[in-house]
Amino acid sequence: MVKRGEVYWVNLDPTLGTEIKKTRPALIVSPDDLNVHLPRVIVAPLISQGQALGCRPVVSFDGKSARILLDQLRSVDKCRLLGKMGMIELELWHPLLLEMLA
Numbered sequence: 001m002v003k004r005g006e007v008y009w010v011n012l013d014p015t016l017g018t019e020i021k022k023t024r025p026a027l028i029v030s031p032d033d034l035n036v037h038l039p040r041v042i043v044a045p046l047i048s049q050g051q052a053l054g055c056r057p058v059v060s061f062d063g064k065s066a067r068i069l070l071d072q073l074r075s076v077d078k079c080r081l082l083g084k085m086g087m088i089e090l091e092l093w094h095p096l097l098l099e100m101l102a
Contacts, residue, residue: 001032001035002078004028004029004032004090005089007028007046007061007084007086007087008025008026008028008082008085009023009024009025009082009083009085010080010082011023011082012024012026012074012076012080019072019074023082024046025046025061025062025066025085026046027046027068027093028042029073029093029097041075041076041081042073042074043076044070044074044093045068046068046069047066047067047069048064048065050067052067056068056070056071057070057093059088061085061086061088062085062086068093070096070100
C-alpha cells in the first residue's frame, strides 16, 4: 500500500505549460485512508535545485538536498508510480502543507 510520506519515482508526463516534467521523485501527500480506497494519490514533486520559496521546504533525501514542491501538488493515477525510493518524515513538511491549505 502507498503511504503518506513515502517517495516514489513518478512519471509526470505529459504536462502543460510550467508544470513539473519528466519522471522524478515525488512525495505522497494524500492521507492513507484515500490511498487505500482510491486509484489515485496526491503527490508533490522533489527537485534538487530551483527557486527557494516558503512553500518549498528543503529536506535531506537519499543523501542529497531536495526541495519539496508543495506548490506543484498533483493528483496522479497509481499506475504512474514506478518504484518506491524511501520516506520523508511528516514533521519536515506536513505543518507547512496544512498552513498552505488553511
